[in-house]
Amino acid sequence: MQGKTCLNCGAPIQGRIDKKFCDDQCRNTYNYQLYADGSNLIRRINHALKKNRNILASLVKEGDEMAKVPKEKLTQEGYQFKYSTHTYETKKGSIYTYCYDYGFLPLESGWMLIVKVKE
Ligand SMILES: [Zn+2]
Numbered sequence: 001m002q003g004k005t006c007l008n009c010g011a012p013i014q015g016r017i018d019k020k021f022c023d024d025q026c027r028n029t030y031n032y033q034l035y036a037d038g039s040n041l042i043r044r045i046n047h048a049l050k051k052n053r054n055i056l057a058s059l060v061k062e063g064d065e066m067a068k069v070p071k072e073k074l075t076q077e078g079y080q081f082k083y084s085t086h087t088y089e090t091k092k093g094s095i096y097t098y099c100y101d102y103g104f105l106p107l108e109s110g111w112m113l114i115v116k117v118k119e
Contacts, residue, residue: 004017004019004020006020006021006022006026007020007021007026007030008021008022008026008027008029008030009022009026045083048080048083049083049084049085049099049100050099050100051078051079051080052079052080052083052084052099053099053100053101053102055074055077055078055079056074056079056099056102056103056104056114057102057116058077059073059074059114060102060114060115060116064116065115065116065118066113066114066115066116067113067114068107068111068112068113068114069111069112069114070110070111070112071106071110071111071112072110073112074104074112083099084097084098084099085098085099085100086098088103096115098117101116101117102114102115102116102117103115103117
């Protein structure tokens with residue numbers, strides 16, 4: 001006889017065919033982890049976005065609105081290029097990538113222009 005196993009602990013389940021867990025505790029643990037994993041992902045992405053933003057902000061001097069840095073500088077600081085909040089394309093076709101109020105524009109020869117959004 002082929003029995004079903006608990007989604008949480010993997011133990012064989014006795015009883016009703018539609019049961020997915022061996023008991024309430026296993027069901028609660030499973031559902032909690034499902035929810036926790038989802039919110040962890042959101043938290044991780046939010047954290048990465050804020051870190052990206054802070055890296056960009058740290059490269060623009062106080063009182064300046066932009067800075068030119070080598071792309072490796074961003075990588076060294078731990079910048080994650082896969083995370084951004086939005087992009088902006090100028091009339092000339094340059095695409096700025098933003099993390100909140102700071103962004104960058106890739107320049108030639110591995111340089112980056114870091115910009116601060118004007119308020
Ligand atoms: Zn179980």
